[in-house]
Amino acid sequence: MTYSVQALSQLTGVSPRTLRYYDQIGLLPAQRNPTNGYREYPETAVDQLQMIRYFQTFGFQLTAIQDLLAQPKAAQTAALADQRQRLAAERDHLTTLLNTLDRTLAARNGGPQMTNAEKFSAFKQAQLDQNDRQFGPEVRQRYGAESFAASQQKFANLSEADYQQMQATEQALFQALRTVTRSGDLASEAAQQVFTRHRQWLCFTWNNYTAEAHRGLAQMYAADSRFADYYNDHVGLPDAAQTLVAVITRYAK
Amino acid sequence: MTYSVQALSQLTGVSPRTLRYYDQIGLLPAQRNPTNGYREYPETAVDQLQMIRYFQTFGFQLTAIQDLLAQPKAAQTAALADQRQRLAAERDHLTTLLNTLDRTLAARNGGPQMTNAEKFSAFKQAQLDQNDRQFGPEVRQRYGAESFAASQQKFANLSEADYQQMQATEQALFQALRTVTRSGDLASEAAQQVFTRHRQWLCFTWNNYTAEAHRGLAQMYAADSRFADYYNDHVGLPDAAQTLVAVITRYAK
DNA sequence: CTTGACCTTGACGTAACGGCAACCTCTATA
DNA sequence: TATAGAGGTTGCCGTTACGTCAAGGTCAAG
Secondary structure, three states, rough: EEHHHHHHHHHHHOHHHHHHHHHOOOOOOEEOOOOOOEEEEEOHHHHHHHHHHHHOOOOHHHHHHHHHHOOOOOHHHHHHHHHHHHHHHHHHHHHHHHHHHHHHHHHOOOOOHHHHHHHHHHHHHHHHHOOOOOOHHHHHHHHHHHHHHHHHHHHHOOHHHHHHHHHHHHHHHHHHHHHHHOOOOOOOOOHHHHHHHHHHHOOOOOOOOOHHHHHHHHHHHOOOOHHHHHHHHOOOOOHHHHHHHHHHHOOOO | OOOHHHHHHOOOOOOOOHHHHHHHOOOOEEEEEEOOOEEEOOHHHHHHHHHHHHHHOOOOOOOHHHHHOOOOHHHHHHHHHHHHHHHHHHHHHHHHHHHHHHHHHHHHOOOOHHHHHHHHHHHHHHHHHHHHHHHHHHHHHOOOOHHHHHHHHHHHHOOHHHHHHHHHHHHHHHHHHHHHHOOOOOHHHHHHHHHHHHHHHHHHOOOOOOHHHHHHHHHHHHHHHHHHHHHHHHOOOOOOOHHHHHHHHHOOO
């Protein structure tokens, strides 16, 4: 007994178009009826289809499945274990995405009455979220890929309490920076405060702080106007960012 | 000041090809230098690109992003909340996938010395994994989509202990079925045992058992030779499946 | 003989670009 | 001033795993 395309389709739930496609790419070749050229599938095709769809549920590509089916079971098991890693990584990625999304939504749902805090939080959120694409390549090149990944990871794992503390630290930074920007005294105690708070703030997401990296970050601050806008806005003074860069450059040694 | 394609590319890490594509589809249109036709981006393009990539990290399609950018913030927030649902569903799907993969791997790594148990477990696993594609449409049609989804869900959430119990129940079923198949006595106590064990086994994954559904399943057993092979193999008698169908048909009322 | 169901191949469309080719423009240098 | 090299342009093909026609051949039934 052989199955026609439609018969096999109805038996397995796989569309005729898909069966023709699998035939075409050699994944599930069909025999041909010599008189009319119709495709004919032996009963074994049902099980082969099962295997194909089975591997497909785990996210294998069809070319990979084609190879897998020809391999011994040990190799198949190894490939499954391999795929497990990828799926787990994907899930972890989704989890961190959900975390940042939740924070973003929380900030947005703070509502329009707390526009300042909202802007603040959402912007910082956006900065950090886009940190990778924005400065990822540069930071990776300068300080190594692992440290950057670790930083992102550390941020993703911040608890709500940590996050609140991080915000409080930044507020203290703004306060001190306001004083220094007004006075212009880089040797003052307030200037030391600025440096200390900024380092403290960084260490919420950096896990191996170095003065060199801190100076490098200041360079990046100086080079990108959006950082300047951010600090000038939140401190409320037009030279705040410039002052911050000067302070970091002076104390990070 | 305007940016050339490459300047914007280096500033944002987005490839020139991608920028041209975004221009082409109208997502991030560029102005043109009238003398040479070169693309020119105003500084605001940087922030627009940031927003685009920001939404992209959350899995929005470019067409959706194009719509979103034109909408007020409340609508954007709603869309983000909506996307959260989808991402969460995707993660949950990955989690159940990982669970089944782990079980499959555990069975496969049981090694070749326990070939029988391995075959047993892996096959049942495969049956259940492919349950959806194989009988999903039919079962959904007969018993409703929700009950089928719930069944799949229930299986995915089985603990390791439940799973062991489920296996033990099936072994007991095989034992009783062996007796009944040999004697052929559908009125015997062993036959009652077969029915009870099979119902019990089903209830590991069904959460609203009905006799009608049970009889329907028996019909499906009778119609598909792979079920017959499965039971005949594991009971070790050529008429085991047939006997099982007869028992179910008799007692499920 | 016709009708309708089934089969065939072939071609186009999908999302978001990557990569290449052919050709044009600008700038710096020998 | 000729030229090399960097950077710009458009356009086309390829990617995945099929869905969706379209044009035409085959088969069983009335």
